[in-house]
Amino acid sequence: MGLIKSILIKLGMADLSASRNPIRVMLLDDDHRRHRWFAKRFAGDDLDIAENVADAKEFLTESNYDAIFLDHDLLPEHYKTNDHDDYAQTGFAIALFLKENPDLQRAATIIVHTRNADAAIPMVTTLRETGRTVEYCAFPMLDLKIKNYWQR
Numbered sequence: 001m002g003l004i005k006s007i008l009i010k011l012g013m014a015d016l017s018a019s020r021n022p023i024r025v026m027l028l029d030d031d032h033r034r035h036r037w038f039a040k041r042f043a044g045d046d047l048d049i050a051e052n053v054a055d056a057k058e059f060l061t062e063s064n065y066d067a068i069f070l071d072h073d074l075l076p077e078h079y080k081t082n083d084h085d086d087y088a089q090t091g092f093a094i095a096l097f098l099k100e101n102p103d104l105q106r107a108a109t110i111i112v113h114t115r116n117a118d119a120a121i122p123m124v125t126t127l128r129e130t131g132r133t134v135e136y137c138a139f140p141m142l143d144l145k146i147k148n149y150w151q152r
Helices: 003-010 032-041 053-062 091-100 117-128 139-149
Strands: 024-028 046-050 067-070 109-112 133-136
Touching: 024 032, 024 053, 032 046, 032 139, 046 053, 053 091, 067 091, 091 117, 109 117, 109 139, 117 133
Parallel strands: 024 046, 024 067, 067 109, 109 133
Antiparallel strands: none
């Protein structure tokens, strides 16, 4: 990508409409800045955003997705430590939900994008046990990953 296009994207002035067929994307993340970030990357696609486990389960049950992005830490208290017993309110709960519902989202590419690598690995392992296409990508590297998978 050229320097001018990169600058236009950063300024929000670039045309980011998809030159490929639109895809369906689900994002689980509690950060509103990330919601806007994903909306820009997937302009022209169908993007569903869940801020919590309950909404994510509803989306995953009702729609089929090409791509699913999962964050682990969904509450401020999760940002500080993994030493808590509140896994039902983290992205790991969605990994377990998909493991328990093996017919859901079989064709989706799943990317765990949390900055919390220690929590990401169990999510990826759990999802891979079901034969799903899943990988971990730290958020700072996610832009490149999206470009590689869903080039415009």
